[in-house]
Amino acid sequence: MKMRSSAAVLNRTVLTMPIPNYQSRIANAQALMRSHGMEALLVFSAENLRYLTGYTGEAAYGVLASHTLHLITDYRFVEQANADCLHCTVICRDREKTTLAEVIGEVLGNAAVSRVAVESEHLSLDLFTKIQHHFQPITLVPINGIVEGLRACKDEWEVAQIRRAAQIADQALEALVAQIRLGVSERDLAMELAYLMRAKGADDLAFPIIIGFGENSAKPHCVPGYRALKEGDFVLIDFGAMINGYRSDMTRTFVAGEPTEQQLSMMGTVLRAQEAAIASTRAGVSGQQIDREARRIIDRSPFAHYAGKGLGHGVGLKLHEHPFLGQRCEDTLHTGFVVTIEPGIYIPGVGGVRYEDDVLVGEAGASCLTHAPKFFQISV
Template sequence: MIHLTAAERLINYLHAGPKTAVAVHDPSNMFYLTEGYTGEGLVYISEASRVIITDFRYTEQAERQAPGFRVEMTETGRNHNRVLSELVKAEEITELRVETNWLSVDAFEDLRAAVGEEISFVPLKGAPQKLREIKTPAEIVAIRKACDITSEAFNAILPKIRPGMTEKELQIELDFTMLRLGADEFAFDTIIASGENGSLCHAIPGSRTLKNGDMITMDFGAKVGGYCSDMTRTVALGKPSDEMRTVYETVLRAQSMCEDALMAGKTGEELDKLARDYIDARGYAGRFGHGLGHSVGIDIHEEPRLSQRCKDVLQAGVVITVEPGIYLPGVGGVRIENTCLVKENGCVPLTTADKQLIIL
């Protein structure tokens, strides 16, 4: 089996001939297409060339991280767009695909003025993101490692949770634990929501102190080798109320049902409906206000999604979250989430920490 590079896959996907080139500015797409470059600048790809255009600060880094790419350094009087223009003219390019969804209007106008009006500028329309939906074996290895660290961090943090500590203190402990276990960085800002703050889906950890009887939602993820993980667990600090125990059991059942149903061939819409119908039928209609899940990779939120609006058919190799929740203003909330690898006949949860209610 011939292994194609990400850049080759993009050229094939676009059916790009010798007169078409691509200019990529989105850092996540730059990382993906170069298979490792994390600096600034832009990436130029054509049938004939693979080029990273950057300044002095990143040239050596680019050479190390992307040995398959030539590095062109900017200098005074020769900025990124000027270098891009030189490449386009040297290869007699007539069509340049650009990320109009990423560039500001001013940045696009500057690029067009430098390259020349005689060139046809065509929106790339998220082509790299489309390729990123199906993870390669190497990408899955990185995501699995990130998920292992995330799961291990959860288990390690449980004995440290105690009444009187603040949400912010718990966040710091959890973040430090992920780094200590080998995370390169965090996939996103860790969410800690205790007690009544649990009804805030994206609560910012603050000065609220943890109290006996609280449900504590922790939504967090490690990033390893440029790839993210995402996991949410809700635990009880002391005996929870009967109401919150019922909420927990409802969310757990919805999450497990959808995880069991997750496989290639299903749509995001039908999986979301499975969770939503179950939660609604248990008396919590309107209290599950977000989608069931999102794909995870270089970015924490990727396509496709599990939502009421996503009719995309899932394919094997997609890595996606399953994260139903119930949120009761003034009372609290519960969310349970796993990052899962979609297979032909099911899925593999990559985050493996216990989902049953843990009472500390």
């Protein structure tokens, strides 16, 4: 069976939509920071810096205060920072004369602040101690999730980037499936898929490609190796493209040749579970509720013992970001969230099945951004 295209041919020109509203993002982060009783926030996450400033380089650190945002870098990236960052002040640190802690302390001192939030997930104890030492009047308060909470709700421009990344992935998979033959290795197939995504316009891969044949498909994050494709193998492919820093994430599972009754049952069960979960996804429901719909289908099947533990996650500047859907997820979904829905069944020594799509949450329901068909058999 040949794969039918469900995505239009991509126009590889730059999108004409307006650039992100960084001023609004900065103002929202400042307001949320103040709501936590903080007068400043040290931003060390590369994704959070990019979200607030548009900076795409390396070796940068942000100091967000009530009315200012400073980005600290060095001579290697200062030109790029000045080009990328139109709504913050760029500081070029002389690494031979001044430590990072000293520069941060100076910026905080000039801002006349006392309570400073720090992204503790991205700050070493060593740097934490040095900052405190160089600017003793302040109290550093470990807080996570200020900028991440804002990033969870995508604006129109962000959705457009993810949608384009998903379209590229759709087209790359269509081209790949037509080339799959017995004897090809997982590694070779992964290399070809990476080439196809870049050839179709991806800036980069969203993450290292996951491909598992046969029994290897039971490993949810199988690293492609030299396992050769055989007649009757499961073929699990999990991959995504990146556009302007935003990622897509999709999984499809096929059988090379004629599926067995067990394989058909596994694939049908997972597909029904995914469809039920997507149908229940809308603004106002929790991750628990969505997970419950998928789990209800799998729990009634012969494969309940082999169900994957999680259902999905937010996707955007990071592959895995807030919210994380599953049995313990009490977070409520909001309009503009982009999440994956990816139930799976994994039987050691036999194989695994997962279907995954990126969905955009709306008031009345969810719409899929990934569109590759989900047929069960490929001709080899």
